[in-house]
Amino acid sequence: MSAPIHIQPGETFTLNVGPQHPATHGVLRVKLEMDGEYIVHSETVLGYIHRMHELMGENRTYPQVLPNLSRMDYLGALGYTHGHVLAIERAAGIEVPERAEYIRAITVELNRIASHLFWFGAFVMDLGGFTPLMYAIEDREYILDILERVTGSRLTYCYYRFGGLYNDIDDEFVPATKALIPRMRESLKKYDALVTGNIILQKRLKDIGPLSKELCRKYGATGPVARGSGIDFDVRKNEPYSVYPEFDFDVPVYHECDSFARYKVRMDEMEQSLRIIEQGLEKLPDGPIMPEKKPKLIKPPAGDYYQAVETARGSFGIRIVSDGGKNAYRFKLRSPTYSNMHLFDEACEGMLIMDALALMGSLDLVIPEIDR
Amino acid sequence: MSAYFSEIFRGLQSLAIGMGITFKEFFKPVVTVSYPMETIKMSARYRGHIELIENEEGEPKCVACGMCQRGCPSGCITLESTSVEYQVEEKGETKTKKKKVLSKYDLDFTTCSLCGQCVESCNFGAIDFSKEYNLASSRKEDFHFDLLKRLKERNS
Ligand code: SF4
Ligand code: SF4
Numbered sequence: 001m002s003a004p005i006h007i008q009p010g011e012t013f014t015l016n017v018g019p020q021h022p023a024t025h026g027v028l029r030v031k032l033e034m035d036g037e038y039i040v041h042s043e044t045v046l047g048y049i050h051r052m053h054e055l056m057g058e059n060r061t062y063p064q065v066l067p068n069l070s071r072m073d074y075l076g077a078l079g080y081t082h083g084h085v086l087a088i089e090r091a092a093g094i095e096v097p098e099r100a101e102y103i104r105a106i107t108v109e110l111n112r113i114a115s116h117l118f119w120f121g122a123f124v125m126d127l128g129g130f131t132p133l134m135y136a137i138e139d140r141e142y143i144l145d146i147l148e149r150v151t152g153s154r155l156t157y158c159y160y161r162f163g164g165l166y167n168d169i170d171d172e173f174v175p176a177t178k179a180l181i182p183r184m185r186e187s188l189k190k191y192d193a194l195v196t197g198n199i200i201l202q203k204r205l206k207d208i209g210p211l212s213k214e215l216c217r218k219y220g221a222t223g224p225v226a227r228g229s230g231i232d233f234d235v236r237k238n239e240p241y242s243v244y245p246e247f248d249f250d251v252p253v254y255h256e257c258d259s260f261a262r263y264k265v266r267m268d269e270m271e272q273s274l275r276i277i278e279q280g281l282e283k284l285p286d287g288p289i290m291p292e293k294k295p296k297l298i299k300p301p302a303g304d305y306y307q308a309v310e311t312a313r314g315s316f317g318i319r320i321v322s323d324g325g326k327n328a329y330r331f332k333l334r335s336p337t338y339s340n341m342h343l344f345d346e347a348c349e350g351m352l353i354m355d356a357l358a359l360m361g362s363l364d365l366v367i368p369e370i371d372r
Numbered sequence: 373m374s375a376y377f378s379e380i381f382r383g384l385q386s387l388a389i390g391m392g393i394t395f396k397e398f399f400k401p402v403v404t405v406s407y408p409m410e411t412i413k414m415s416a417r418y419r420g421h422i423e424l425i426e427n428e429e430g431e432p433k434c435v436a437c438g439m440c441q442r443g444c445p446s447g448c449i450t451l452e453s454t455s456v457e458y459q460v461e462e463k464g465e466t467k468t469k470k471k472k473v474l475s476k477y478d479l480d481f482t483t484c485s486l487c488g489q490c491v492e493s494c495n496f497g498a499i500d501f502s503k504e505y506n507l508a509s510s511r512k513e514d515f516h517f518d519l520l521k522r523l524k525e526r527n528s
Binding site for chain 2: 141
């Protein structure tokens with residue numbers, strides 16, 4: 001029998017969270033130096049599921065990279081593929097029919113809601129409440145069903161093509177999405193009453209895990225994390241792309257900087273996404289989904305191209321350097337959670353471990369996207 | 373002091389509201405199905421692994437042009453063809469012509485990403501996604517499909 005370990009006062013020990021820990025939602029490892037329940041120092045360790053997506057982007061032809069992007073962030077995959085096709089379209093100068101752009105915007109917003117719903121469920125589960133996850137998954141299932149009917153997949157979509165879409169929406173898409181909107185609004189009210197108002201949740205999130213504006217700037221945090229710290233930045237508004245300028249929507253910003261602010265930002269974003277979908281369905285024009293003139297072989301002229309999009313997790317940037325060939329010379333992906341995660345090390349110092357895990361949950365980390 | 377008690381009261385109230393919601397959910401209809409006893413029909417566009425399509429004579433439509441093989445990002449398609457001679461009547465004379473006939477079409481589903489590049493690049497409508505999703509095995513070889521054989525089995 002081994003003797004019990006006695007820790008002397010002032011002595012620290014190392015605690016390994018992950019890489020197979022449920023609280024990290026993937027294969028992220030966090031090395032924590034602990035003084036009792038308090039974190040003295042933290043170090044996030046990456047690399048457990050690195051798949052070299054950037055290199056694959058360089059040694060395959062442009063259309064062959066299409067499926068890779070949805071393997072980055074499996075919860076909000078459409079946002080990433082959207083960025084990719086927009087970047088190539090900009091590089092190769094391909095015109096996109098308006099109908100295709102509207103369908104893209106609608107499906108991306110649907111996917112954003114699905115992603116936020118899953119985050120909501122998993123986050124509350126991190127804090128100890130299991131039931132909301134079931135409700136969130138039920139609602140998410142309706143969205144996935146709609147997306148499955150048009151894209152053919154439930155998670156790793158490969159639906160957008162350079163210039164348009166793989167196929168047009170079917171007859172059921174518009175009525176099903178229209179029916180979803182009031183249903184989702186009902187559910188959001190339910191979540192508000194069940195979770196947001198809950199005293200335990202508020203006690204665990206309010207004034208916990210402060211991320212100052214400066215810290216967010218320092219690490220390049222974007223998306224709901226930055227907007228929860230009072231940074232009013234949304235790529236859809238600040239550098240509009242696609243048909244987003246046509247939509248009337250707000251960007252929720254909270255100035256409290258705590259975990260609760262980030263929670264509120266995401267909950268409000270779902271409502272804004274519903275507004276975008278509503279307007280998109282109304283304005284959805286008829287027409288082709290693929291341009292008439294589309295180059296057979298995608299060969300962007302030599303140059304350096306960049307496109308940023310707002311995904312469910314923040315600003316996703318894709319940079320393509322072309323030398324005029326069939327493959328990209330450089331294929332750089334700037335993933336939002338990579339930046340969002342790195343502020344964890346600095347922010348969690350001196351925190352209680354359960355508060356730190358709540359903070360980590362509020363960052364909405366998807367590990368394959370960090371480790372791409 | 374009164375703030376202290378009002379917080380306790382509001383806290384308890386929020387818990388009661390939450391309980392009420394979960395209680396109401398008890399009486400909602402069940403949304404899950406007990407797979408595998410019940411299954412859901414896949415939507416028309418569901419992407420399972422690819423499958424060869426046949427023409428009216430029951431032969432594969434595929435002309436073995438190899439476009440799908442070249443377009444596939446993961447190299448999961450392997451196809452081979454043999455050339456056969458056949459006779460045609462043209463202006464009264466019999467001519468011998470050659471054509472390519474598909475002799476092997478293998479799909480390595482372990483690396484397929486269901487991207488649809490192959491279906492899209494086929495100009496002859498010779499492949500399409502199947503609705504197959506009940507695939508589970510502990511052996512890799514079970515996911516190497518001989519699509520030509522599957523087509524023949526379907527027809528017999
Ligand atoms: S779906 Fe994509 S990965 Fe699968 S066989 Fe076709 S081209 Fe290859
Ligand atoms: S592209 Fe179509 S016709 Fe050509 S080899 Fe593939 S399946 Fe056959």
